[in-house]
Amino acid sequence: MRIGFIGLGNMGLAMAGNLVRADHALTVYNRTPGRAAGLPAPGARVADTPRDLAADAEVIVTMLADDEALMATMYGIDGALAALRPGAIHLSMSTVSPGLAERLAAEHETRGATYVAAPVFGRPDAAQAAKLWIVAAGPAAAIERCIPVLDVLGQGTIVVGTSPAQANVVKVAGNFILASAIVSMGEAFALVRKYGIEPGRFLEIINEKVVRSPVYQNYGSLIATEHFEPAGFKLRHGLKDLRLALQAGDEAAVPLPLASLLHDQFVSAMARGWADIDWSGVARVSAVDAGLEVGDRARA
């Protein structure tokens, strides 16, 4: 299968590397050139434009930062849509808005091609180890054809529906649940700290004895020790995903007061200059708002 891969950021480079290792013939494109040098041997052909890449690809994988980056890649004179082959499948693995997924699905259909949404859960280390969890939605036959590719990239693919937007909704709803866990710990830690209880001690009780989740353990430890750099997942990207959740809610008339609250905490973190720390650092907003001191790295 001739695969085109667009987007060689931390996630994309790890994923494309796995495809190279699995002996897939890969053409790659990245807005900033030179990133393909990071691929394992034998490497990949580098396309000059998304259009150039699309001209030849049976499957196009995109792994980009946001809606804007995906649109920039697809539309315009050098965009992939301009050269999309009939029968091609676009495997869109970034976390983008359900609205854009719907729009692109229609654009592809017009051209005899198929848009499949397949966002992932997992960070760069999971991408590297091919341990991503992939949530897919789109026409069943097209997903079926992509399974060999998806199997190289993750440890499992869960199909949630035939409309691509559904996979994106699952992804943003999932990230919303993680953000809720983070902010609830931030608020609880601020409370216990003011009563003289060490957050790490509290986390030990609530997670080891009750919640028992690696997610709580991981983020809870980061918050308790105020280790927010380097970021595993940047706060600004967490905010982006909350915006997508709110937008999805707005479009489907679902009030999301908890997501709104998280959004405002993230915006407040942005206003304090914390855009690039780990998203668990949003917990600092709760601490600062309670009049607590935050660590050296923080600007309050």
Place this chain on the structure above:
Amino acid sequence: MRIGFIGLGNMGLAMAGNLVRADHALTVYNRTPGRAAGLPAPGARVADTPRDLAADAEVIVTMLADDEALMATMYGIDGALAALRPGAIHLSMSTVSPGLAERLAAEHETRGATYVAAPVFGRPDAAQAAKLWIVAAGPAAAIERCIPVLDVLGQGTIVVGTSPAQANVVKVAGNFILASAIVSMGEAFALVRKYGIEPGRFLEIINEKVVRSPVYQNYGSLIATEHFEPAGFKLRHGLKDLRLALQAGDEAAVPLPLASLLHDQFVSAMARGWADIDWSGVARVSAVDAGLEVGDRARA
């Protein structure tokens, strides 16, 4: 050790039963008489009043519904405080307010007795199986003396400080984290349902692949299948604990916007007549507010 046990509700009866089985000589008191009949042989002496019970006890265990019930038991002409023996220890295992804990600690000290706060995590089945997790705070020597009792009741005791209020803060902060998880699932489920995705399917992805917590599994399943009766922990009691968290935050100048939001969702559930369903049923508020149908048992 001569133990007095006050409060034979679902939790208290199970706990007192374990003490009887462990051959502790028990005197019990319950506001509504007759509950002691549910104890295993050889049963326990039944006191007429908390005062009567206190006259003889080295350790008094209380397991009551709320601040009001605890105050009714301690104060007044027939209250336990009136007959408290010097050197006695009051092991207060209910979830009460940090403020009341502080006040009672002072009352006990005046009388040469000691107040130890030891609220628990776990439902009646965990109480029955002696699998509770106990969070204790108070003078170290007093907690030490209670360990034989606590070991009969739970699978472990974590000491969080020397001031009783600290254990209560840990407990209410812990329940706040659980309530956050519940409400975040409720909101996420409402969102995915409006996009045609089955909540159980979504839970499978987000919990089995990402969060991996038995708490999410348990409550998530209840919400996905709308099984809120019989209640494992009543919604009205969840609301009570959120009130205690907010009160603790207010007293220590900790803004708790997330706890406030949960509180309002619970109040809205109360207004809809759902006081006695399981507290995970608060998720229905998110569903109803999104215009979704809720199951037969619900009054919207």
Place this chain on the structure above:
Amino acid sequence: MRIGFIGLGNMGLAMAGNLVRADHALTVYNRTPGRAAGLPAPGARVADTPRDLAADAEVIVTMLADDEALMATMYGIDGALAALRPGAIHLSMSTVSPGLAERLAAEHETRGATYVAAPVFGRPDAAQAAKLWIVAAGPAAAIERCIPVLDVLGQGTIVVGTSPAQANVVKVAGNFILASAIVSMGEAFALVRKYGIEPGRFLEIINEKVVRSPVYQNYGSLIATEHFEPAGFKLRHGLKDLRLALQAGDEAAVPLPLASLLHDQFVSAMARGWADIDWSGVARVSAVDAGLEVGDRARA
């Protein structure tokens, strides 16, 4: 009519002074002695205790800080309840909780006396000028008998029901509306400031052209110029009234998400050490959370 007046704070002293000027025979009590010296000639008899004051009074007016102060005055060995005369009327003009109003109403009835709630809208200058607006609730005949007293204190009395708690609910709901106006301006000002628009200019547009309210003009100007000291109404007292509103909502199963949000903003202001600035200073929380600089007097 023999009037007893309890509570000579800024409000109470001004009100008691008006009664003296209107030739009412006044007995006064204040926890901190010496305040009666501030009354106009011929002044008033000073009682040693609330009980002493009550022994002789046909109408007892109370104007105290909060529930606790009112309870301290009414209950106990020296409390007014102990000496209440049959037929006496307690005109309770402080902003207290609906719950306490109900409880005291019952206590008075037991003693053949009557409790009338009559909280006021207006600050000390309005009290001085007898320009208060009084909201009354209680048995109609008792209110009727108090009209001569109320007419001396305010520019009008509006009766809202026969249950005293109703007047308190109106008062706290009213203060909630004012707090909403304040916080909405704080948030809007933070937004326009970040777009380079001067808050005073924005206020000019939105109030002079649209809202046209002296309340918005007054508080909006204070916020725009950051003049929060001296306080007309202290932030800590604004918080107290929001707590009362939330408590009233909780008891009647009315979710109040907006009041909760205001409450958390006020708590955040408390955590920043702003308890004694004017309650309009809560707007600073919005500014700080948006990363804006606040004036010299502020501790961020």
Place this chain on the structure above:
Amino acid sequence: MRIGFIGLGNMGLAMAGNLVRADHALTVYNRTPGRAAGLPAPGARVADTPRDLAADAEVIVTMLADDEALMATMYGIDGALAALRPGAIHLSMSTVSPGLAERLAAEHETRGATYVAAPVFGRPDAAQAAKLWIVAAGPAAAIERCIPVLDVLGQGTIVVGTSPAQANVVKVAGNFILASAIVSMGEAFALVRKYGIEPGRFLEIINEKVVRSPVYQNYGSLIATEHFEPAGFKLRHGLKDLRLALQAGDEAAVPLPLASLLHDQFVSAMARGWADIDWSGVARVSAVDAGLEVGDRARA
């Protein structure tokens, strides 16, 4: 001055009518044809497309529903941008996003034309009576040239800056303040109703005695009497403006928790099918969430 007027909805038709009456030579365009018949004699020339209209106009006034409608009018083969004359001024009077204002300002500058934002406060009756308040921002010379037009349309124009987005921020911040007033009344009314107090009576107290604003009087009466149809300003449009406020906040890193809360109440109203009732009808959400009955016209 040759004026082109795009958008003959309720607001636009009234405004264009005033320009006709003031003897301005008008060319008009409306997506749905036939609306120009509603103009007073001698009427206006009707253009086939925005482009046709722009070819000849010195000033183009747009009064459209939202960002999408404005973009549809400006961009594309038949869009106004395609025929914009150098030196022309686009007087954009709709409430659109600050972001679109910035983008269009740049597009106009490229073509030697000028974009002036001039959103208005006022409903169709105020438009009819030329009693609008106009908030303008853009290059000073361009605004100056438009004053004769603006004077025909409103009772005053307030200039808030030289960057068009500033006028839009003022407008959406202003509507946010109005929405806050509405929702605070909705919540307060739900509270007092549960205590047996008639909302109209409460409004009488809080507005006539304290707030004294025609806005509170108007919306408060609508809420108290549940008269939400016909809509003066539709709930869906109120929601649109809250979205714009949140978007403006997000872009400038201003957390807007109160605006978020209002947004969620409006979304909940949408989910209940209330998109086309008056925006003051959002108060019904507070009533329903408190378990209160709402009037016949409401679908709960």
